[in-house]
Protein backbone atom coordinates (compact mmCIF):
# COMPACT_ATOMS: atom_id res chain seq x y z
CA UNK A 1 0.00 0.00 0.00
CA UNK A 2 1.19 3.46 -0.78
CA UNK A 3 4.26 2.31 -2.68
CA UNK A 4 5.84 0.93 0.45
CA UNK A 5 6.86 -2.37 -1.07
CA UNK A 6 10.27 -2.33 -2.70
CA UNK A 7 12.16 -5.21 -4.24
CA UNK A 8 15.16 -6.08 -2.13
CA UNK A 9 18.63 -6.16 -3.62
CA UNK A 10 19.99 -9.57 -4.54
CA UNK A 11 16.59 -11.17 -4.95
CA UNK A 12 16.14 -11.67 -1.22
CA UNK A 13 12.48 -10.98 -1.67
CA UNK A 14 10.38 -8.11 -0.53
CA UNK A 15 11.15 -5.70 2.23
CA UNK A 16 9.53 -2.60 3.53
CA UNK A 17 11.41 0.60 2.90
CA UNK A 18 11.04 3.73 4.97
CA UNK A 19 8.41 5.17 2.61
CA UNK A 20 5.32 6.53 4.28
CA UNK A 21 2.31 4.27 4.44
CA UNK A 22 -1.22 5.62 4.45
CA UNK A 23 -4.24 3.34 4.76
CA UNK A 24 -6.76 5.97 5.80
CA UNK A 25 -9.89 5.60 3.68
CA UNK A 26 -8.86 2.22 2.27
CA UNK A 27 -10.27 0.00 5.04
CA UNK A 28 -13.94 -0.98 4.92
CA UNK A 29 -14.26 -2.07 8.59
CA UNK A 30 -16.44 -5.03 7.71
CA UNK A 31 -15.63 -7.37 10.61
CA UNK A 32 -16.78 -7.16 14.21
CA UNK A 33 -13.82 -6.92 16.55
CA UNK A 34 -13.03 -10.31 18.10
CA UNK A 35 -12.79 -10.25 21.89
CA UNK A 36 -10.30 -12.76 23.31
CA UNK A 37 -12.24 -15.11 25.62
CA UNK A 38 -11.49 -15.00 29.34
CA UNK A 39 -9.36 -18.01 30.27
CA UNK A 40 -11.31 -20.60 32.23
CA UNK A 41 -9.92 -21.53 35.61
CA UNK A 42 -10.46 -24.08 38.34
CA UNK A 43 -9.61 -23.84 42.03
CA UNK A 44 -7.05 -26.21 43.53
CA UNK A 45 -7.52 -27.87 46.92
CA UNK A 46 -5.20 -25.25 48.39
CA UNK A 47 -7.27 -22.45 46.88
CA UNK A 48 -5.02 -21.49 43.97
CA UNK A 49 -6.49 -20.41 40.64
CA UNK A 50 -5.46 -22.97 38.00
CA UNK A 51 -5.29 -22.20 34.28
CA UNK A 52 -4.53 -24.61 31.42
CA UNK A 53 -2.83 -23.11 28.38
CA UNK A 54 -2.15 -25.16 25.26
CA UNK A 55 0.25 -23.76 22.70
CA UNK A 56 -0.69 -25.04 19.27
CA UNK A 57 -0.29 -24.57 15.54
CA UNK A 58 -3.36 -23.97 13.42
CA UNK A 59 -4.92 -21.96 10.64
CA UNK A 60 -6.74 -18.66 10.86
CA UNK A 61 -8.96 -16.96 8.26
CA UNK A 62 -8.02 -13.28 8.49
CA UNK A 63 -9.28 -12.39 5.02
CA UNK A 64 -10.98 -13.82 1.93
CA UNK A 65 -9.25 -16.78 0.32
CA UNK A 66 -6.65 -19.04 1.81
CA UNK A 67 -6.33 -19.33 5.59
CA UNK A 68 -3.07 -18.27 7.24
CA UNK A 69 -0.85 -20.72 9.10
CA UNK A 70 -0.66 -19.38 12.64
CA UNK A 71 0.11 -20.27 16.24
CA UNK A 72 -2.12 -19.67 19.21
CA UNK A 73 -2.88 -20.55 22.83
CA UNK A 74 -6.06 -22.64 23.30
CA UNK A 75 -6.92 -21.64 19.73
CA UNK A 76 -5.33 -20.95 16.38
CA UNK A 77 -4.30 -17.32 16.92
CA UNK A 78 -3.56 -15.28 20.07
CA UNK A 79 -4.61 -16.63 23.48
CA UNK A 80 -7.31 -16.15 26.10
CA UNK A 81 -7.22 -13.24 28.53
CA UNK A 82 -6.00 -14.50 31.90
CA UNK A 83 -7.57 -12.64 34.77
CA UNK A 84 -6.62 -12.87 38.45
CA UNK A 85 -6.77 -10.77 41.59
CA UNK A 86 -4.01 -9.25 43.61
CA UNK A 87 -3.16 -11.61 46.47
CA UNK A 88 -4.38 -14.66 44.57
CA UNK A 89 -2.19 -17.71 44.04
CA UNK A 90 -2.07 -18.74 40.38
CA UNK A 91 -0.91 -22.01 38.86
CA UNK A 92 -0.55 -22.35 35.12
CA UNK A 93 -0.11 -25.50 33.10
CA UNK A 94 1.57 -24.46 29.85
CA UNK A 95 1.55 -27.32 27.37
CA UNK A 96 3.73 -27.00 24.28
CA UNK A 97 1.95 -28.66 21.37
CA UNK A 98 4.42 -27.32 18.78
CA UNK A 99 7.22 -29.21 17.08
CA UNK A 100 9.86 -27.00 18.70
CA UNK A 101 10.85 -25.44 21.98
CA UNK A 102 9.10 -22.25 23.01
CA UNK A 103 8.15 -20.43 26.23
CA UNK A 104 5.58 -18.07 27.70
CA UNK A 105 6.76 -14.98 29.56
CA UNK A 106 4.44 -12.93 31.81
CA UNK A 107 5.38 -9.41 30.72
CA UNK A 108 5.11 -6.86 33.54
CA UNK A 109 4.69 -9.42 36.31
CA UNK A 110 6.53 -9.35 39.61
CA UNK A 111 7.38 -13.00 40.28
CA UNK A 112 10.27 -15.40 40.96
CA UNK A 113 12.72 -15.60 38.06
CA UNK A 114 12.18 -19.33 37.64
CA UNK A 115 8.48 -18.64 36.90
CA UNK A 116 9.19 -15.77 34.49
CA UNK A 117 9.05 -17.78 31.26
CA UNK A 118 12.15 -16.16 29.87
CA UNK A 119 15.01 -17.74 27.90
CA UNK A 120 15.91 -19.98 30.85
CA UNK A 121 12.47 -21.60 31.08
CA UNK A 122 12.04 -23.17 27.64
CA UNK A 123 9.24 -25.70 27.26
CA UNK A 124 10.18 -28.72 25.15
CA UNK A 125 7.79 -30.00 22.47
CA UNK A 126 5.13 -32.13 24.15
CA UNK A 127 6.13 -30.96 27.64
CA UNK A 128 4.05 -29.08 30.21
CA UNK A 129 5.60 -26.32 32.32
CA UNK A 130 3.86 -25.37 35.56
CA UNK A 131 4.81 -21.96 36.90
CA UNK A 132 3.09 -20.77 40.07
CA UNK A 133 3.25 -17.59 42.09
CA UNK A 134 1.17 -15.20 44.18
CA UNK A 135 0.00 -12.05 42.43
CA UNK A 136 1.52 -9.16 44.35
CA UNK A 137 1.04 -5.91 42.44
CA UNK A 138 -1.72 -3.40 41.65
CA UNK A 139 -4.42 -3.74 39.01
CA UNK A 140 -2.87 -3.56 35.54
CA UNK A 141 -3.06 -4.81 31.98
CA UNK A 142 -0.12 -7.19 31.54
CA UNK A 143 0.45 -9.64 28.72
CA UNK A 144 2.23 -12.84 27.75
CA UNK A 145 4.36 -13.89 24.81
CA UNK A 146 7.22 -16.34 24.02
CA UNK A 147 10.77 -15.46 25.06
CA UNK A 148 13.10 -18.20 23.78
CA UNK A 149 16.40 -16.59 22.95
CA UNK A 150 16.83 -16.01 19.24
CA UNK A 151 13.25 -16.90 18.30
CA UNK A 152 11.08 -14.45 20.25
CA UNK A 153 10.31 -12.35 17.18
CA UNK A 154 9.32 -15.36 15.07
CA UNK A 155 7.21 -17.09 17.74
CA UNK A 156 5.41 -13.90 18.74
CA UNK A 157 4.76 -12.91 15.14
CA UNK A 158 3.06 -16.25 14.46
CA UNK A 159 0.48 -15.40 17.09
CA UNK A 160 1.50 -16.40 20.62
CA UNK A 161 0.21 -13.39 22.53
CA UNK A 162 -2.47 -12.79 25.13
CA UNK A 163 -3.44 -10.41 27.91
CA UNK A 164 -3.03 -11.00 31.64
CA UNK A 165 -5.29 -8.63 33.55
CA UNK A 166 -4.75 -8.07 37.26
CA UNK A 167 -7.64 -6.80 39.35
CA UNK A 168 -7.41 -5.31 42.76
CA UNK A 169 -9.39 -3.23 45.16
CA UNK A 170 -7.97 0.00 43.76
CA UNK A 171 -9.67 -0.80 40.50
CA UNK A 172 -13.35 -0.87 39.62
CA UNK A 173 -13.06 -4.42 38.35
CA UNK A 174 -12.56 -5.86 41.80
CA UNK A 175 -15.27 -8.04 43.25
CA UNK A 176 -16.79 -7.19 46.59
CA UNK A 177 -14.68 -9.15 49.04
CA UNK A 178 -14.27 -6.62 51.78
CA UNK A 179 -11.06 -7.97 53.28
CA UNK A 180 -8.66 -6.30 50.88
CA UNK A 181 -10.75 -3.37 49.74
CA UNK A 182 -8.47 -0.53 50.66
CA UNK A 183 -9.00 2.00 47.94
CA UNK A 184 -12.27 2.82 46.24
CA UNK A 185 -11.11 5.87 44.35
CA UNK A 186 -11.13 4.24 40.95
CA UNK A 187 -14.61 2.75 41.30
CA UNK A 188 -16.73 3.77 38.38
CA UNK A 189 -14.40 3.15 35.45
CA UNK A 190 -16.06 1.16 32.66
CA UNK A 191 -15.48 -2.47 33.57
CA UNK A 192 -17.71 -4.88 31.63
CA UNK A 193 -15.23 -6.98 29.68
CA UNK A 194 -15.81 -6.86 25.93
CA UNK A 195 -18.69 -4.36 26.28
CA UNK A 196 -17.36 -1.11 27.72
CA UNK A 197 -13.96 -2.45 28.82
CA UNK A 198 -12.43 -3.59 25.57
CA UNK A 199 -9.07 -5.30 25.12
CA UNK A 200 -7.22 -4.27 21.95
CA UNK A 201 -4.11 -6.21 20.95
CA UNK A 202 -2.76 -4.12 18.07
CA UNK A 203 -0.37 -5.87 15.68
CA UNK A 204 0.94 -5.17 12.20
CA UNK A 205 1.33 -8.04 9.78
CA UNK A 206 2.64 -8.44 6.24
CA UNK A 207 0.78 -11.04 4.17
CA UNK A 208 2.17 -12.67 1.04
CA UNK A 209 0.16 -13.52 -2.08
CA UNK A 210 -1.04 -16.77 -0.51
CA UNK A 211 -2.27 -14.96 2.62
CA UNK A 212 0.67 -16.28 4.66
CA UNK A 213 2.61 -14.12 7.10
CA UNK A 214 5.86 -13.17 5.38
CA UNK A 215 9.07 -14.49 6.89
CA UNK A 216 11.43 -11.97 8.31
CA UNK A 217 13.98 -10.53 5.95
CA UNK A 218 17.47 -10.83 7.39
CA UNK A 219 18.74 -7.29 6.91
CA UNK A 220 21.43 -6.40 9.42
CA UNK A 221 20.37 -3.69 11.82
CA UNK A 222 16.79 -3.80 10.60
CA UNK A 223 13.66 -3.79 12.67
CA UNK A 224 12.46 -7.08 11.26
CA UNK A 225 9.14 -7.03 9.43
CA UNK A 226 7.04 -3.87 9.49
CA UNK A 227 3.62 -4.97 8.24
CA UNK A 228 1.24 -2.74 6.34
CA UNK A 229 -1.97 -4.38 7.59
CA UNK A 230 -3.20 -3.91 11.13
CA UNK A 231 -4.89 -6.64 13.17
CA UNK A 232 -6.73 -5.90 16.39
CA UNK A 233 -7.30 -9.07 18.45
CA UNK A 234 -6.64 -10.90 15.18
CA UNK A 235 -9.39 -9.00 13.31
CA UNK A 236 -8.50 -7.17 10.13
CA UNK A 237 -10.51 -3.99 9.55
CA UNK A 238 -12.53 -4.29 12.77
CA UNK A 239 -15.52 -2.35 14.03
CA UNK A 240 -16.96 -2.10 17.54
CA UNK A 241 -20.63 -1.50 18.34
CA UNK A 242 -20.58 1.00 21.18
CA UNK A 243 -23.50 0.77 23.63
CA UNK A 244 -22.29 2.96 26.50
CA UNK A 245 -21.26 6.60 26.66
CA UNK A 246 -17.86 5.85 28.21
CA UNK A 247 -15.67 3.04 26.92
CA UNK A 248 -12.36 1.88 28.34
CA UNK A 249 -9.86 0.55 25.81
CA UNK A 250 -6.97 -1.58 27.03
CA UNK A 251 -4.41 -1.02 24.30
CA UNK A 252 -1.41 -3.32 23.85
CA UNK A 253 1.19 -2.57 21.22
CA UNK A 254 1.68 -6.23 20.36
CA UNK A 255 3.75 -5.51 17.27
CA UNK A 256 7.31 -6.75 16.90
CA UNK A 257 8.66 -3.34 15.88
CA UNK A 258 6.00 -0.88 14.79
CA UNK A 259 5.38 2.29 16.77
CA UNK A 260 1.88 3.73 17.09
CA UNK A 261 0.78 7.29 17.72
CA UNK A 262 -2.89 6.63 18.55
CA UNK A 263 -5.61 9.20 17.99
CA UNK A 264 -9.16 9.46 16.65
CA UNK A 265 -10.20 10.54 13.17
CA UNK A 266 -11.95 13.67 14.49
CA UNK A 267 -9.08 14.48 16.85
CA UNK A 268 -11.38 14.03 19.83
CA UNK A 269 -9.78 14.00 23.23
CA UNK A 270 -9.64 10.92 25.41
CA UNK A 271 -8.36 10.21 28.90
CA UNK A 272 -5.31 8.12 29.66
CA UNK A 273 -6.08 6.29 32.91
CA UNK A 274 -3.40 3.60 33.17
CA UNK A 275 -0.01 2.68 31.77
CA UNK A 276 2.05 -0.53 31.91
CA UNK A 277 2.03 -1.03 35.67
CA UNK A 278 -1.45 0.25 36.49
CA UNK A 279 -3.57 3.31 37.15
CA UNK A 280 -2.20 6.83 36.85
CA UNK A 281 -2.62 9.19 39.81
CA UNK A 282 -5.29 10.99 37.80
CA UNK A 283 -6.67 10.81 34.26
CA UNK A 284 -4.70 12.75 31.67
CA UNK A 285 -6.62 14.22 28.75
CA UNK A 286 -4.92 14.10 25.37
CA UNK A 287 -5.67 13.61 21.67
CA UNK A 288 -2.57 11.52 20.85
CA UNK A 289 -0.74 8.70 22.59
CA UNK A 290 2.52 7.01 21.64
CA UNK A 291 3.02 3.30 22.33
CA UNK A 292 6.14 1.35 21.43
CA UNK A 293 6.25 -2.47 21.26
CA UNK A 294 5.28 -4.11 24.55
CA UNK A 295 3.79 -0.96 26.10
CA UNK A 296 0.15 -0.84 27.28
CA UNK A 297 -2.26 1.98 27.95
CA UNK A 298 -5.81 2.14 29.22
CA UNK A 299 -7.80 5.01 27.81
CA UNK A 300 -11.39 6.12 28.39
CA UNK A 301 -13.25 7.58 25.43
CA UNK A 302 -16.64 9.34 25.49
CA UNK A 303 -19.03 8.67 22.60
CA UNK A 304 -22.07 10.57 21.34
CA UNK A 305 -25.22 8.63 20.30
CA UNK A 306 -25.18 7.61 16.65
CA UNK A 307 -21.66 8.87 15.93
CA UNK A 308 -18.98 6.87 14.17
CA UNK A 309 -15.26 7.49 14.58
CA UNK A 310 -12.03 5.69 13.71
CA UNK A 311 -9.04 4.92 15.87
CA UNK A 312 -5.91 5.64 13.85
CA UNK A 313 -2.16 5.87 14.12
CA UNK A 314 -0.80 9.26 13.07
CA UNK A 315 2.61 10.55 12.06
CA UNK A 316 4.45 11.84 15.08
CA UNK A 317 5.95 15.30 14.80
CA UNK A 318 7.59 14.79 18.16
CA UNK A 319 9.28 11.48 17.48
CA UNK A 320 9.52 10.93 13.74
CA UNK A 321 10.19 14.41 12.57
CA UNK A 322 12.26 15.39 9.64
CA UNK A 323 15.03 12.97 10.53
CA UNK A 324 12.76 10.02 9.81
CA UNK A 325 15.04 8.00 12.02
CA UNK A 326 12.17 6.46 13.90
CA UNK A 327 10.58 4.60 11.03
CA UNK A 328 6.95 3.75 11.64
CA UNK A 329 6.01 7.12 13.11
CA UNK A 330 5.64 8.52 9.59
CA UNK A 331 2.60 6.42 8.75
CA UNK A 332 -1.11 7.19 8.81
CA UNK A 333 -3.09 4.04 9.48
CA UNK A 334 -6.74 3.23 10.02
CA UNK A 335 -7.04 0.75 12.89
CA UNK A 336 -10.61 0.30 14.16
CA UNK A 337 -14.04 1.88 13.73
CA UNK A 338 -16.35 2.67 16.66
CA UNK A 339 -20.08 2.86 15.88
CA UNK A 340 -22.15 4.31 18.67
CA UNK A 341 -25.77 3.18 19.03
CA UNK A 342 -28.65 5.69 18.82
CA UNK A 343 -29.01 5.55 22.58
CA UNK A 344 -26.14 4.93 24.97
CA UNK A 345 -26.32 3.79 28.57
CA UNK A 346 -24.47 6.03 30.95
CA UNK A 347 -23.48 4.13 34.09
CA UNK A 348 -19.75 4.66 34.30
CA UNK A 349 -17.92 7.77 35.30
CA UNK A 350 -14.37 8.97 35.16
CA UNK A 351 -13.03 9.44 38.69
CA UNK A 352 -10.91 12.55 39.26
CA UNK A 353 -8.33 10.62 41.29
CA UNK A 354 -7.30 7.07 40.41
CA UNK A 355 -4.36 5.88 42.49
CA UNK A 356 -1.28 6.95 44.39
CA UNK A 357 1.48 8.43 42.23
CA UNK A 358 4.80 6.55 42.01
CA UNK A 359 6.85 7.40 45.09
CA UNK A 360 10.48 6.65 44.23
CA UNK A 361 11.64 10.19 43.45
CA UNK A 362 12.80 10.87 47.00
CA UNK A 363 13.96 7.34 47.86
CA UNK A 364 17.51 6.57 48.96
CA UNK A 365 19.34 5.16 45.94
CA UNK A 366 21.51 2.10 46.56
CA UNK A 367 23.13 2.01 43.12
CA UNK A 368 23.14 3.85 39.82
CA UNK A 369 23.79 2.09 36.53
CA UNK A 370 23.95 3.26 32.97
CA UNK A 371 22.87 1.48 29.83
CA UNK A 372 23.74 2.48 26.28
CA UNK A 373 21.79 0.79 23.49
CA UNK A 374 23.40 0.58 20.06
CA UNK A 375 24.26 -1.94 17.35
CA UNK A 376 22.38 -4.91 18.83
CA UNK A 377 24.28 -4.54 22.08
CA UNK A 378 23.82 -2.98 25.51
CA UNK A 379 26.97 -1.33 26.86
CA UNK A 380 28.86 -2.97 24.03
CA UNK A 381 27.88 -6.46 25.11
CA UNK A 382 25.69 -8.93 23.33
CA UNK A 383 23.34 -11.20 25.29
CA UNK A 384 25.02 -14.41 26.49
CA UNK A 385 22.87 -17.07 28.14
CA UNK A 386 25.57 -17.96 30.67
CA UNK A 387 26.58 -14.41 31.66
CA UNK A 388 24.77 -12.67 34.51
CA UNK A 389 25.60 -9.00 34.06
CA UNK A 390 25.04 -7.86 37.65
CA UNK A 391 23.15 -8.44 40.87
CA UNK A 392 20.88 -5.98 42.63
CA UNK A 393 20.02 -6.09 46.35
CA UNK A 394 16.61 -7.05 47.63
CA UNK A 395 14.88 -4.15 49.37
CA UNK A 396 16.84 -1.42 47.58
CA UNK A 397 16.01 1.26 45.04
CA UNK A 398 18.27 1.70 42.02
CA UNK A 399 18.37 4.34 39.31
CA UNK A 400 19.15 3.19 35.80
CA UNK A 401 20.07 5.78 33.20
CA UNK A 402 19.27 4.53 29.71
CA UNK A 403 20.16 6.09 26.38
CA UNK A 404 19.52 5.16 22.76
CA UNK A 405 22.96 5.80 21.31
CA UNK A 406 22.54 4.99 17.66
CA UNK A 407 19.35 6.71 16.54
CA UNK A 408 17.37 3.63 15.49
CA UNK A 409 14.12 2.59 17.13
CA UNK A 410 14.77 1.15 20.58
CA UNK A 411 12.86 0.91 23.80
CA UNK A 412 13.84 -0.55 27.15
CA UNK A 413 12.05 -3.21 29.19
CA UNK A 414 12.95 -4.55 32.63
CA UNK A 415 11.57 -7.82 34.02
CA UNK A 416 10.25 -8.31 37.57
CA UNK A 417 9.66 -4.62 38.39
CA UNK A 418 7.69 -1.58 37.41
CA UNK A 419 9.81 1.57 37.27
CA UNK A 420 9.20 5.29 37.66
CA UNK A 421 10.58 7.58 34.95
CA UNK A 422 12.28 10.23 37.09
CA UNK A 423 13.52 12.50 34.30
CA UNK A 424 13.99 12.64 30.55
CA UNK A 425 17.04 14.77 29.75
CA UNK A 426 16.83 16.25 33.22
CA UNK A 427 13.19 17.34 32.84
CA UNK A 428 10.13 15.89 34.51
CA UNK A 429 8.63 13.20 32.25
CA UNK A 430 5.57 13.93 30.08
CA UNK A 431 2.25 12.85 31.69
CA UNK A 432 2.04 9.59 29.72
CA UNK A 433 5.31 8.52 31.38
CA UNK A 434 4.20 9.67 34.83
CA UNK A 435 2.85 6.34 36.11
CA UNK A 436 4.37 2.90 36.65
CA UNK A 437 6.09 1.56 33.55
CA UNK A 438 7.94 -1.58 32.55
CA UNK A 439 8.78 -0.52 29.01
CA UNK A 440 9.73 2.92 27.74
CA UNK A 441 10.41 4.28 24.26
CA UNK A 442 13.92 5.70 23.94
CA UNK A 443 13.93 8.75 21.73
CA UNK A 444 17.45 8.93 20.28
CA UNK A 445 20.05 10.63 22.44
CA UNK A 446 17.68 11.50 25.29
CA UNK A 447 18.67 10.30 28.75
CA UNK A 448 15.99 8.43 30.68
CA UNK A 449 16.48 8.03 34.42
CA UNK A 450 14.42 5.12 35.73
CA UNK A 451 13.94 4.37 39.42
CA UNK A 452 12.94 0.88 40.53
CA UNK A 453 12.63 -0.99 43.79
CA UNK A 454 13.60 -4.67 43.99
CA UNK A 455 11.50 -6.33 46.63
CA UNK A 456 12.04 -10.09 46.61
CA UNK A 457 15.25 -11.99 46.04
CA UNK A 458 15.03 -15.26 44.17
CA UNK A 459 17.52 -17.92 43.08
CA UNK A 460 20.88 -16.15 42.42
CA UNK A 461 21.50 -18.63 39.59
CA UNK A 462 18.36 -17.75 37.62
CA UNK A 463 18.42 -14.31 36.01
CA UNK A 464 15.80 -11.82 34.91
CA UNK A 465 16.16 -9.97 31.59
CA UNK A 466 16.43 -6.34 30.53
CA UNK A 467 16.28 -5.60 26.81
CA UNK A 468 15.04 -3.66 23.82
CA UNK A 469 11.46 -4.78 23.04
CA UNK A 470 11.91 -4.42 19.29
CA UNK A 471 11.87 -8.18 19.07
CA UNK A 472 14.41 -8.56 16.30
CA UNK A 473 16.87 -6.44 18.30
CA UNK A 474 16.26 -8.58 21.38
CA UNK A 475 16.85 -11.76 19.37
CA UNK A 476 19.99 -10.24 17.85
CA UNK A 477 21.49 -9.71 21.30
CA UNK A 478 20.25 -6.36 22.68
CA UNK A 479 19.52 -7.97 26.04
CA UNK A 480 21.22 -8.57 29.38
CA UNK A 481 20.59 -10.48 32.63
CA UNK A 482 20.46 -9.60 36.32
CA UNK A 483 19.59 -11.33 39.58
CA UNK A 484 17.96 -10.02 42.77
CA UNK A 485 20.16 -11.00 45.72
CA UNK A 486 19.25 -11.55 49.34
CA UNK A 487 21.52 -10.41 52.13
CA UNK A 488 24.97 -11.93 51.87
CA UNK A 489 24.18 -13.64 48.55
CA UNK A 490 26.42 -13.37 45.51
CA UNK A 491 25.72 -13.49 41.81
CA UNK A 492 25.49 -17.15 40.92
CA UNK A 493 26.14 -19.20 37.83
CA UNK A 494 23.60 -20.04 35.21
CA UNK A 495 23.06 -23.77 35.55
CA UNK A 496 23.84 -25.77 32.41
CA UNK A 497 20.37 -27.34 32.38
CA UNK A 498 18.93 -23.86 31.99
CA UNK A 499 21.03 -23.16 28.93
CA UNK A 500 19.46 -23.03 25.52
CA UNK A 501 20.92 -25.78 23.33
Ligand code: C2O
Pocket residue numbers: 105107145147294413415465467469
Ligand atom coordinates in the same frame (compact mmCIF):
# COMPACT_ATOMS: atom_id res chain seq x y z
CU1 C2O B 1 7.80 -8.63 26.73
CU2 C2O B 1 11.49 -9.68 28.11
O1 C2O B 1 9.61 -9.24 27.39
Ligand code: CU
Pocket residue numbers: 409410411468469470473474478
Ligand atom coordinates in the same frame (compact mmCIF):
# COMPACT_ATOMS: atom_id res chain seq x y z
CU1 CU C 1 16.13 -1.83 19.64
